[in-house]
Amino acid sequence: MIRSDVLKTLIPLISDQLVVTNIGLPSQEMHLLDDQPSNFYMLGTMGLASSIGLGLALAQDKKVIAIDGDGSVLMNFGTLPTIANNPAPNFILLIIDNGSYGSTGDQTTYTGMKTSLAEVARACGCDTVIECSAQDTKSVVETALAGDKMTIIISKCESGNIKVPVIEMDPVVIKDRFMKAVNA
């Protein structure tokens, strides 16, 4: 299973949840598969999906799922100690770890080599860290959504992309409808 296959399995679970999606293909795939006002698409700023998700979770009570990538977490490694030390029980960080920079041509990341994000997250102090297969991701996310513990999920999937159009929606529209969904 590649990332878009994992996202497809998650849609019934997260369609009506607050979702922050990482720059590039993850945002574009979510936009194509299940565009919702409750999706915040990052159009730029690689690395900050987990930070935006944590800030959002700390500021209000609804569940927040940040869908991040291994390359982006590697770029903003400082996010993991911040998450660990400022726990938000309503926050789920789902890292789709395909060991590659999917949006730029599938170059290998260090998680595709020797680095384990699950071990790093645990070493940073995150209490609930679950590494799972692509196939098991849906049930792991379902359990996390039903619980009240901040959860870091590392979904190990295959590298590969589907063809998706860029998002042409204006960023202010994305923000405005997302904030209305937060308040709904």
Place this chain on the structure above:
Amino acid sequence: MSVNDVIMQAMRENSIDFVTTVPCKQLAGVIEKIEQSEDIRHVPANREDEGMGLCAGAYMGGARPAIIMQNTAIGVTINALATLIQFYRMPLPMLISYRGEVGEPVACQVEMAVHTKALLNQLNIPTYHFHQPEDAAETSAILSHCFMARKPVALLMDATFWKGA
């Protein structure tokens, strides 16, 4: 009243309730007051662009955020400012310790000081330079202006200003 207290009062007047910080010696007093405050959630960040992501999320969650950082951070936050805060039109007060101005003991700090205003100007970020302790009295109005305009706004506070701390 010390400039630290004036800044804290201005934040309260503007209902700022979420502050992320990367420390600087000059900012230590304000950061300590924020940490002790019961009405402001303090989330220390490891890098300032991470802090801007936290502020963006908090803002969309209904909070009134601010970031406290040193001017060297302008160098690491230009992308976050342009493609997140400005592109999505979000307010972000940046309370900045302006190192490298007159009174600075560390020569290296001057190297970023000479670029600070030029970079902020290039980004079209409204910028206010606090030089005398009395300048702190403007903080509340500037914070209010920032949320009205939904833009990042920079308050540069130099060494002479911090003599009022």
